[in-house]
Amino acid sequence: MNIKGIIQKNFKYFFFFFSYLRFKIFVLILLSLLVGLLDGFGLALFIPLFQVAVDDSSSQSNPELGQMDFLLDFMNSIGFSLSISNILLFMTILFISKGVFKFWDSYYKVSLQIFFVKKLRFQMLRGLENVSYQNFVGMDAGRIQNTLSAEVYKVTASFISYFNTLQYAVLLVVYMGLAFFSNWQFAILVSIGGFISNLFFKMLFRRTEAASISISNKGHHFQSFLIQAVQHFKYLKATSYFRRYKRKLIDQIDEIENLQQRIGLYNSLLNGLREPIVLVIVILVILIQVNLLGGALASILLSLMFFYRALNYVISVQSSWQTFISQFGGIVSSTEIIELFEKGEEEIKGSSDFGKLDSIVLTDVAFGFQDGAEILSNIDLTINKNETIAFVGPSGSGKTTLVNLIVGLFDQVGGEIHVNGLSRSSVNMLELRSRVGYITQEPVIFNDSIFNNVTFWAEKSPTNLAQFWKAIEMANLVEFVNELPEGEEMILGDNGVKASGGQKQRISIARELYKEVEIIVFDEATSALDSDSEKIIQENINSLQGKYTIILIAHRLSTIKNVDKIYLIDKGRIKSSGDFEQLFSSDVNFRRMVQLQEF
Ligand SMILES: Nc1ncnc2c1ncn2[C@@H]1O[C@H](COP(=O)(O)OP(=O)(O)OP(=O)(O)O)[C@@H](O)[C@H]1O
Secondary structure (H helix, E strand, O other): OOHHHHHHHHOHHHHHHHHHHOOHHHHHHHHHHHHHHHHHHHHHOHHHHHHHHHOOOHHHOOOOOHHHHHHHHHHHHOOOOOOHHHHHHHHHHHHHHHHHHHHHHHHHHHHHHHHHHHHHHHHHHHHHHHEOHHHHOOOOHHHHHHHHHHHHHHHHHHHHHHHHHHHHHHHHHHHHHHHHHHOHHHHHHHHHHHHHHHHHHHHHHHHHHHHHHHHHHHHHHHHHHHHHHHHOHHHHHHOOOHHHHHHHHHHHHHHHHHHHHHHHHHHHHHHHHHHHHHHHHHHHHHHHHHHHHOOOHHHHHHHHHHHHHHHHHHHHHHHHHHHHHHHHHHHHHHHHHHHHHHHOEOOOOOEOOOOOOOEEEEEEEEEEOOOOOEEEEEEEEEEEOOOEEEEEOOOOOOHHHHHHHHOOOOOOOEEEEEEOOEEHHHEOHHHHHHOEEEEOOOOOOOOOEHHHHHHOOOOOOHHHHHHHHHHHHHOOOHHHHHHOOOHHHOEOOHHHOOOOHHHHHHHHHHHHHHOOOOEEEEEOOOOOOOHHHHHHHHHHHHHHEOOEEEEEEOOOHHHHOOOOEEEEEEOOEEEEEEOHHHHHHHOHHHHHHHHHOOO
């Protein structure tokens, strides 16, 4: 491995944080350095303080500090004679300055932490926003959810522990330096002992790191299963499948907790062994120093004092590093998800200035997912302003995929799509989609008030309120809202559990009408609505017809009797098209479908 490789391997975490914080990291290191030096100088003055105190004729005594004599020289040079009170005064100044820098250092670290965590979280959200739907459908939803909710909190913890480690390491270096300065033989011997003990700790760190990453990965999987348990709760409950499903969850909890236990074991080993190891090293070194090497008592004492401080930081460095490693899985997951989002990012280009939607024309369009079979082929169709068209066809024939192409959620792999006569690549898809209303099979309801659901959290101004009631009226919801004790402030609950299927659909229609869209897509619910709701929705579609461009993905053929054009889709191709009567008389498959639905 070349030198660059070695540096990158050993400083990979440093480079990671550096890529976010840049030179701010060095300010933090500098502050820690100052704290350490001021503390060290303050401590060093204890030796002359004792010497002066033991020697009764204080001001006449001539205390010595060996290599650290420069401190006493400095005091003398600025006019402080070496009396007890002067040394104490000087020590006070040093420790107060240390306190000031320590405060600054601590506060600066918190500010950096907030800056870093915000940057990372914003980056994730931006990534999620910009990822194309086409790429999103191929991603692991559990992993995304877990990273954005649970893993991101580990990032804060790992940031704190990393910078604690870095600061402790700086302090360790400062005290080691001072100890070395005071008595280098003593320093070298302790360093050798420290180095040997570190080999053992390193092994524990490596194992902790592997377990931490494994926990994050298993966490994604678990989260994915858990979300599905909540989503499909009714089904699991109604079929008594919950018990079997729970087994899968329990197995995963077991695996995760076993790994946690292993991390706990490494932590406990570290906690239990650290002090005895350190103590044995110090005792051995003192024995060697005193019995074999001999040395000035003052300098050994001073060196020991610095070493005592340094050893504390050895312990702190090790334990905060252990914490960092055990939380590092969070950073790995977060950066991986950011990379994944970046790879799947949608390229938004083209002009937003293409006027009101006049026409969307598909010519010989084909679509398929990456590495998959072609799902749609040879699609030719034209959608004109304020027309209502419908796609019908068997399940899996490609109706939803076709609509996803039309509204710009998917990119075609062959053929051409023109919007207002402009090639789709020159039309801004964000702008196009902002003019699309989408009524999905499972209506999208947020756990908030009806007002917020419809207006998408608009301010409750008189204008917005008037527009809200207009949308409510058009979606046939006036009676429903007026009868609620809380009116438009009624909270709809998770997934809108407090409203019926028909009401939820009408609320989502109202949201699109409030938005003042130009195209409305109705992905008709395959599930049966009660006949009243169905009738109302039918009436709603009828009342919107001619005012908006409407695309219906129809499962109930009764809803498409009056549409302008029906496209019969089969196995990804348009089999035939025309209005209801034309298709009924010309297409035997269509006729059979209508007859099957008995109307
Ligand atoms: N994310 C995906 N990856 C790969 N294939 C997919 C994906 N989504 C859908 N498909 C496939 O594309 C085909 C068309 O699916 P699509 O959802 O468009 O059908 P549909 O006509 O709308 O069906 P339904 O009426 O049941 O909703 C299906 O064969 C389906 O398996």
